[in-house]
Amino acid sequence: xxxxxxxxxxxxxxxxxxxxxxxxxxxxxxxxxxxxxxxxxxxxxxxxxxxxxxxxxxxxxxxxxxxxxxxxxxxxxxxxxxxxxxxxxxxxxxxxxxxxxxxxxxxxxxxxxxxxxxxxxxxxxxxxxxxxxxxxxxxxxxxxxxxxxxxxxxxxxxxxxxxxxxxxxxxxxxxxxxxxxxxxxxxxxxxxxxxxxxxxxxxxxxxxxxxxxxxxxxxxxxxxxxxxxxxxxxxxxxxxxxxxxxxxxxxxxxxxxxxxxxxxxxxxxxxxxxx
Numbered sequence: 001x002x003x004x005x006x007x008x009x010x011x012x013x014x015x016x017x018x019x020x021x022x023x024x025x026x027x028x029x030x031x032x033x034x035x036x037x038x039x040x041x042x043x044x045x046x047x048x049x050x051x052x053x054x055x056x057x058x059x060x061x062x063x064x065x066x067x068x069x070x071x072x073x074x075x076x077x078x079x080x081x082x083x084x085x086x087x088x089x090x091x092x093x094x095x096x097x098x099x100x101x102x103x104x105x106x107x108x109x110x111x112x113x114x115x116x117x118x119x120x121x122x123x124x125x126x127x128x129x130x131x132x133x134x135x136x137x138x139x140x141x142x143x144x145x146x147x148x149x150x151x152x153x154x155x156x157x158x159x160x161x162x163x164x165x166x167x168x169x170x171x172x173x174x175x176x177x178x179x180x181x182x183x184x185x186x187x188x189x190x191x192x193x194x195x196x197x198x199x200x201x202x203x204x205x206x207x208x209x210x211x212x213x214x215x216x217x218x219x220x221x222x223x224x225x226x227x228x229x230x231x232x233x234x235x236x237x238x239x240x241x242x243x244x245x246x247x248x249x250x251x252x253x254x255x256x257x258x259x260x261x262x263x264x265x266x267x268x269x270x271x272x273x274x275x
Contacts, residue, residue: 026224029056032066036087041117046079049245052262054226055083061224062183062269064142069093071135071175073126073145074103078110080146085118097126097135099157104132127168130157135175143172144183147265149212150204150240163199169216179274182218184209185227187240187263202240206266218270225267232264 029037037056064070066087075081075096088094096111098104104125111118125132152168155161172182189203198204210220236242240263242249247257 026057026061026226027063029060033059033064033087036083039083039086041086041114042082046082049079049262052229052244053079055080057226058183058185058224058267059083059087061222061226061267062142062144063181064144064183065092067091068141069095069139071095071097071124071140071143073097073143073172074099074148074151075107076103078107080144081107081110081118081121084144085121089117089120093120093122095122095124095135095140097124099127099130100125100132101130101157103157127152127164127171129164129167134171137174138177140176140180142181142183143176145172146185147187149184149186149209150198150202153198153204153208154200154202165212166215169212169218173216173218173272176272178272180272181221182213182270182272184213184268184270185265188228188234188266190234193234200239201234203234203263206268209266209268213268213270217272219273221269221271223266223268227265227267229261229264231260233260234264 033056037050064084064087068088069092070084070088072080072084072094075098081094081096084094096107098107104123108123111121111123124135126134128134149165149168151157152165153163155163158164176182186209187203189197189201189205191205191207193203193205195205195208198208206223214220232243234240238248243257243260243263245262247254249257
């Protein structure tokens with residue numbers, strides 16, 4: 001068992017407010033989930049990040065089941081898509097939702113490389129305010145997004161750079177079924193840091209994400225420390241992108257940043273209340 005698995009904080013929401021935290025363990029990943037993580041369609045480079053990203057434990061914490069309809073928001077180059085697609089292929093459904101243009105074009109190119117594995121994956125655009133076809137209302141059992149909320153806060157993909165995180169969370173709420181799960185992983189900014197750092201560092205506060213989710217109607221269901229990294233100082237010249245895998249400083253202090261590893265990340269679970 002990963003040494004961080006015991007450090008799970010689960011907070012039960014009652015009438016929209018959280019009770020005192022209680023410690024619990026992340027559920028053990030199922031054999032089906034472990035098989036998806038070990039699947040041969042995954043690239044060697046992506047598998048090499050598993051020790052930093054703990055995909056089986058993360059998806060087990062969110063409660064992903066092979067029968068679910070899962071929407072992956074902003075899948076990037078397909079790191080989690082490589083796992084989710086075979087996991088959901090036979091009995092569930094994966095939908096990838098990317099921003100129209102470069103984001104959507106990139107994931108489409110990736111999916112087209114292996115129709116046998118990815119041919120069943122649905123495609124949509126997010127957020128709809130940028131154009132394209134959104135995810136239908138009430139379509140998803142689970143919505144997942146990995147290291148993306150900070151981008152919405154920073155106004156990524158918008159010409160004016162305006163923060164659209166509030167509208168993004170409203171869309172996430174609409175696409176989920178009542179009782180559905182929203183799972184978020186992102187780079188964690190200290191709570192005592194300036195809010196302005198959320199606009200330029202790639203890090204974001206847990207309190208900001210909780211506020212955005214709860215204002216949209218979600219109830220906070222728990223947090224996990226499985227993706228925590230106490231070595232992360234969060235004070236780098238080029239923000240979180242200074243760390244691997246980006247290594248934005250190139251060879252400058254490369255060994256220092258490799259020794260730190262990937263960022264310190266929150267892993268948060270929310271529920272859309274059942275009606």
